[in-house]
Amino acid sequence: MKDVRLLSAPFDPNTEIEPFARACPEAGGIATFVGKVRPGGGVEALELSHYEPLTRPGMEALADRALARWELMGLLVLHRTGPLHPGEPIVLVSAASRHRRDAIEAVDFVMDHLKAEAWFWKREKRADGWHWIEPREADHADLARWK
Amino acid sequence: MALRLLFLGKLADLAGVGERVLDLSAPLGWDALLDRLEPDLASALGGAKVRVAQNADMVADKTALIAADGDEIAFLPPVSGG
Numbered sequence: 001m002k003d004v005r006l007l008s009a010p011f012d013p014n015t016e017i018e019p020f021a022r023a024c025p026e027a028g029g030i031a032t033f034v035g036k037v038r039p040g041g042g043v044e045a046l047e048l049s050h051y052e053p054l055t056r057p058g059m060e061a062l063a064d065r066a067l068a069r070w071e072l073m074g075l076l077v078l079h080r081t082g083p084l085h086p087g088e089p090i091v092l093v094s095a096a097s098r099h100r101r102d103a104i105e106a107v108d109f110v111m112d113h114l115k116a117e118a119w120f121w122k123r124e125k126r127a128d129g130w131h132w133i134e135p136r137e138a139d140h141a142d143l144a145r146w147k
Numbered sequence: 148m149a150l151r152l153l154f155l156g157k158l159a160d161l162a163g164v165g166e167r168v169l170d171l172s173a174p175l176g177w178d179a180l181l182d183r184l185e186p187d188l189a190s191a192l193g194g195a196k197v198r199v200a201q202n203a204d205m206v207a208d209k210t211a212l213i214a215a216d217g218d219e220i221a222f223l224p225p226v227s228g229g
Contacts, residue, residue: 049165051155051221053203115228121156122227132157132227139228 001074027096148216
């Protein structure tokens with residue numbers, strides 16, 4: 001079971017996780033990561049732009065790689081676009097498997113690749129205006145873990 | 148005949164808009180396409196880290212691009228990361 005979505009409106013992780021869990025009744029465990037706009041640090045808002053014809057297929061392909069690499073019964077990948085406020089969920093990745101390590105590693109893998117490779121551009125609003133967020137070295141180090 | 152150009156991320160700030168339509172009388176190669184844009188925008192698009200998609204397919208070597216009538220050319224700066 002694969003469910004990959006780009007969302008332009010706020011979502012509630014809890015109302016997504018429950019139906020996902022129900023759709024994977026044979027699972028022995030479910031691992032979930034929810035990423036939020038980090039509160040504080042002077043950031044008033046975050047805006048995510050994307051390019052639909054590349055961003056969506058890229059997320060689908062990433063989910064397929066995780067499904068091929070680990071024994072999963074289900075994989076849920078949700079990613080926000082548009083304007084977000086501090087504390088709001090940006091991303092949710094949930095994996096269901098027979099044994100815990102498959103689910104935990106798959107979520108970690110999908111998150112590292114979403115961060116470093118998925119076609120999203122982010123800018124944050126501070127008191128002095130909007131600033132684009134540049135790539136970080138750490139993102140590439142994170143990817144190297146999976147080679 | 149026309150071409151649709153999409154500027155993603157901070158390239159949209161440099162272009163002043165996210166999207167532009169370029170009239171053309173014949174297919175445009177990479178250098179001819181950049182010649183139609185402002186010098187600072189053209190120089191940013193030529194940077195090694197900016198990738199190009201033609202009708203949503205990644206272009207392996209952007210300098211070999213031939214943009215034709217009806218094409219959508221997207222300019223993609225590095226993604227933001229975490």
